[in-house]
Amino acid sequence: MVSAATRKSLLRARVMDFITSTAILPLLLGCVGLFSLFKLLQWLRMRAYIRNAVVVITGATSGLGRECARVFHAAGARLVLCGRNAEALEELSRELAASRAPEVQTHKPYTVAFDLADPGAIAGAASEILQCFGHVDVLINNAGISYRGAIVDTSPDVDKRVMETNYFGPVALTKALLPAMIRRRQGHVVAISSIQGKISLPFRSAYAASKHATQAFFDCLRAEVEQHDIEVTVISPGYINTNLSLNAVTADGSKYGVMDETTAQGRSPVQVAQDILAALGKKKKDVVLADLMPSLAVYLRTLAPGLFFRLMASRARKERKSKHS
Numbered sequence: 001m002v003s004a005a006t007r008k009s010l011l012r013a014r015v016m017d018f019i020t021s022t023a024i025l026p027l028l029l030g031c032v033g034l035f036s037l038f039k040l041l042q043w044l045r046m047r048a049y050i051r052n053a054v055v056v057i058t059g060a061t062s063g064l065g066r067e068c069a070r071v072f073h074a075a076g077a078r079l080v081l082c083g084r085n086a087e088a089l090e091e092l093s094r095e096l097a098a099s100r101a102p103e104v105q106t107h108k109p110y111t112v113a114f115d116l117a118d119p120g121a122i123a124g125a126a127s128e129i130l131q132c133f134g135h136v137d138v139l140i141n142n143a144g145i146s147y148r149g150a151i152v153d154t155s156p157d158v159d160k161r162v163m164e165t166n167y168f169g170p171v172a173l174t175k176a177l178l179p180a181m182i183r184r185r186q187g188h189v190v191a192i193s194s195i196q197g198k199i200s201l202p203f204r205s206a207y208a209a210s211k212h213a214t215q216a217f218f219d220c221l222r223a224e225v226e227q228h229d230i231e232v233t234v235i236s237p238g239y240i241n242t243n244l245s246l247n248a249v250t251a252d253g254s255k256y257g258v259m260d261e262t263t264a265q266g267r268s269p270v271q272v273a274q275d276i277l278a279a280l281g282k283k284k285k286d287v288v289l290a291d292l293m294p295s296l297a298v299y300l301r302t303l304a305p306g307l308f309f310r311l312m313a314s315r316a317r318k319e320r321k322s323k324h325s
């Protein structure tokens, strides 16, 4: 009788024999080598794409925008940092200018302060941006605000404020910078949307609407500017650990001021910024950066909308109940 342990080691010896006596080992090693080479080439291409590129980042004073600034600066981009708070922008610019990156020449960023929700500010801001380095290679429309509230309680002014910041502002800025990109036949426009640009959650109406509009606008833009060799990437993140919920606006226009657990447990903004850099290097068109549940929810909305709507209604009931208990 042969014991189970002996049978196992005999089998292992036979498999090893097979691998070493046939062409499988060199084949396996070859595959691993080719894969590593492919990854290295991809990484080098991504680095080359961003090195010295003029990259404009809105909402650079905080959260994802600030981490994008750090990651793109370290990759050698020439940055134009935008936000409302001139002092915070200057501070970030000084921090980046003082930092060094291995093997890459870095550049001191410019700053342009303006309010995206002020339609009168966009044209002036765009020409200031263009004067910084003479042109724009990549525009990252990142700035945004979130919202918490029931539709019946929400003043139309709040709907407008969220739409101005998340939709009309980025759209106007993109339109103002587009002609210069078209003239150079070069440019990359990025929209930081959200999973909520693909599915709508209860008590997020203004935010989800602004992000759905963002997705739609930049999908149209992609098709229209392809003839000018301009790339458009829409990024849809799930929760990220930033101040987004703290800064969110509520139904009456006041600040929400709460760090939601979902946000606090979200992905690290550094990781998301690195994923964005990689996505741009690969010229991806539409990227979801979310965990399993939010990603499944997007499929569910398309494949079984009835079930998805029931889930959302139950989510609304639960949220209402927990608010009133």
Ligand SMILES: NC(=O)C1=CN([C@@H]2O[C@H](COP(=O)(O)OP(=O)(O)OC[C@H]3O[C@@H](n4cnc5c(N)ncnc54)[C@H](OP(=O)(O)O)[C@@H]3O)[C@@H](O)[C@H]2O)C=CC1
Pocket: 058, 059, 060, 061, 062, 063, 064, 065, 082, 083, 084, 085, 114, 115, 116, 117, 118, 142, 143, 144, 145, 146, 165, 192, 193, 194, 195, 236, 237, 238, 239, 240, 241, 242, 243, 244, 245, 247, 263, 266
């Ligand atoms: N955190 C998350 O879970 C997720 C975030 N996103 C998206 O990521 C983007 C970045 O948000 P995040 O970093 O998380 O949030 P933060 O609140 O940390 O950052 C928002 C940035 O937007 C700027 N901003 C807000 N309003 C205006 C305005 N009117 N004009 C100019 N700039 C403005 C803020 O600048 P200021 O200092 O002037 O307020 C700040 O720099 C947003 O578009 C958001 O919708 C998407 C999915 C998930």
Ligand SMILES: CCCCCCCCCCCCCCCC(=O)OCC(=O)COP(=O)(O)O
Pocket: 146, 147, 194, 195, 196, 201, 204, 207, 237, 238, 239, 244, 245, 248, 260, 262, 263, 290, 293, 294, 296, 297, 300, 311
């Ligand atoms: C086959 C099984 C399917 C399971 C589907 C379950 C559906 C559960 C719903 C999941 C909802 C996920 C929501 C994700 C939302 C999100 O990531 O939003 C990102 C943001 O923009 C966050 O902003 P907020 O201001 O809302 O914090």
